[in-house]
Amino acid sequence: MEKEIKKKIRPQQKQRRPGLEKNMNPVPETEPIDYPKExxxxxxxxxxxxxxxxxxxxxxxxFAKEGADVVIAYLSETKDAKETKKEIETYSRRCTLIKGDLGKENHCKKVIDITIKNHKKIDIIINNAGLHWESKSIEDITTEQLIKTFQNNFYSYFWITKYAIPYLQKGSCIINTASVTAYRGSPGLIDYSATKGAIISFTRSLSANLIDKGIRVNAVAPGPIWTPLIASSFKPTKNSEFGSDSPMKRAGQPNEVAPSFLFLASEDSRYISGQVLHPNGGEIVNG
Structure with missing residues (x-):
């Protein structure tokens, strides 16, 4: 058997503990990373x-505040989408809205085609669309619901990524929205939690697959966050208590989660791939 040859990435060197930075070859880079002022x-x-x-x-x-143009793919909430576009444009950035069912493969391909046509490139993909229905028992989850949940919450991530790959370059990144339920489960959201578990495995596998191309893949796994999906999915009594069982005793706000995505999308995280951030109100999930 041939002896394995390990690639040397720096000269061999040794110092007395604790060591001096100036004697290292190369000297560690400790200056703050320089970003455009914009x-x-x-x-x-x-x-x-x-x-x-x-x-x-x-x-x-x-993202718009930090200088990005944004493409928003949404299901049917046109009023919300138009308001979001209006707010994005206050930052002097472009915004394209694409309405349609991401649970259909041909529409996912269409989203990528329109993005390239209008913006000529894609640098960042945020797979975030999600739906859920509360069910007391697995027996209450119909096959139709199961399929729809996976089509929207997981297949759309797969299809959007698949059709975007030819346009991604070194330095591009993909960030998937998972959930704390992927780690601890949820007795009333069995099918939803299963899709989020799939997203975690997808993130890790895709990261390993794309790392040689210089494309990073990570995920964010929020805890209870106060969003329209929550208000439209649960009963009023549950909505009033939503998030109170988290260690911080409250639901998080969307703008408390967004910085995790910015970190993973920027050069701040250029040495991070295949990982998950957990803005979940203090719940320890060891993930």
Whole structure:
């Protein structure tokens, strides 16, 4: 058997503990990373699914503030989408709205085609669209609901990414929205939690697959966040208590989650891939 040859990435060297930085070869880079004054995402193009409201909207606005043009793919909430576009344009950035069902493969391809036609490139993909229905028992989850949940919450992530890959360059990044339920489960959201678990595995596998191309893939797994999906999914009594069982005793706000996406989309996280951030109100999930 041939002896394995390890690639040397720096000269061999040794110092007495604790060591002197000036004697290292190369000297570690400790200066703050230099960013354009206009923002961390200057002239980037970000595609955000489910970007019309909630977490997606908060991410879209923060990205626009940091210099990115934004494409928002949404299901049917045109009023919210138009308002989000209006707010994005206050930052002097472009915004394209694309309405349609991301649970259909041909529409996911259409989203990518329109993005390239209008913006000529894609730098950042935020797979964020999500739906859920509360069910007391697995017996209450119909096959129709199961399929729809996976089509919207997981297949759309797969299809959007698949059709975007030919246009992504070194330095591009993909960020998937998972959930705390992927780690601890949810007795009333079995199918939803299963899709989020799939997203975690998808993120890790895709990261390993694309790392040699210089494309980073990460995820954000929010805890209870106050969004229109929550208000429209649960009963009023549950909505009034939503998030009170988190360690911080409250639900988070979308703008408390958006900075996690900005971090993963910017050069701040250039040495991070295949990982998950957990803005969840203090719940420890060891993920």
């Amino acid at each position: 923002g961390k995402l200057k002239n980037k193009v970000a595609l955000i699914t489910g970007g019309d409201s909630g977490i997606g909207k908060a991410v879209a606005l923060l």
